[in-house]
């Protein structure tokens with residue numbers, strides 16, 4: 001047991017999908033996994049372990065923002081030995097050519113998070129996803145004919161942010177905004193684990209187009225299938 005996860009040793013697989021929304025974790029477990037067991041209900045931050053194509057895999061809600069995901073991934077890696085972590089999240093598009101419902105694979109994450117500023121001081125650390133997982137997910141996306149975008153995303157500390165110049169970020173190649181990936185990539189390095197974020201565009205900051213809460217909770221299956229198939233070769237490694 002850890003402070004925020006009441007699973008026993010061995011309940012959680014070494015490879016895990018991480019949606020922000022715990023109800024998306026439930027949806028993924030019920031829709032894509034077999035022989036599912038719910039190992040965590042603390043704070044309703046649901047976690048499940050099951051099998052996918054015969055291999056053991058888990059899915060855990062992380063909540064929203066850097067502080068929340070940081071708690072869960074610390075405990076997953078430190079207390080349960082999780083080695084491969086793939087965030088499956090939603091994001092807002094910052095560039096015109098990134099469309100609503102597109103899948104974005106985060107290669108790196110620019111951030112205004114104070115957590116990394118505190119850790120690195122004056123050094124502007126570049127949180128970067130694991131190349132093997134990135135390549136695996138890109139290949140899975142290509143197999144499905146998906147026009148995925150791969151690049152830098154912005155991990156924001158504030159959802160309702162009126163200060164950040166998101167046009168400048170877009171001009172410098174940042175594809176989309178979300179709230180967790182920089183912490184995931186940074187803390188995974190601390191534990192020598194592999195981490196990646198695959199994001200579906202749920203809304204567009206330029207056009208104003210949005211998806212519904214239900215769609216964010218229970219669809220976006222392309223992203224989930226890509227994440228699961230990308231993860232399979234790393235299970236047990």
Ligand SMILES: O=P(O)(O)O[C@H]1O[C@H](CO)[C@@H](O)[C@H]1O
Nearest residue numbers: 019020021064089090178179
């Ligand atoms: O859909 P999830 O995975 O929660 O991701 C995005 O949605 C939340 C904001 O609505 C933030 O957590 C952001 O990163």
Ligand SMILES: O=c1cc[nH]c(=O)[nH]1
Nearest residue numbers: 090091092177178179
């Ligand atoms: O963090 C997020 C997620 C989706 N859309 C946004 O604008 N921000």
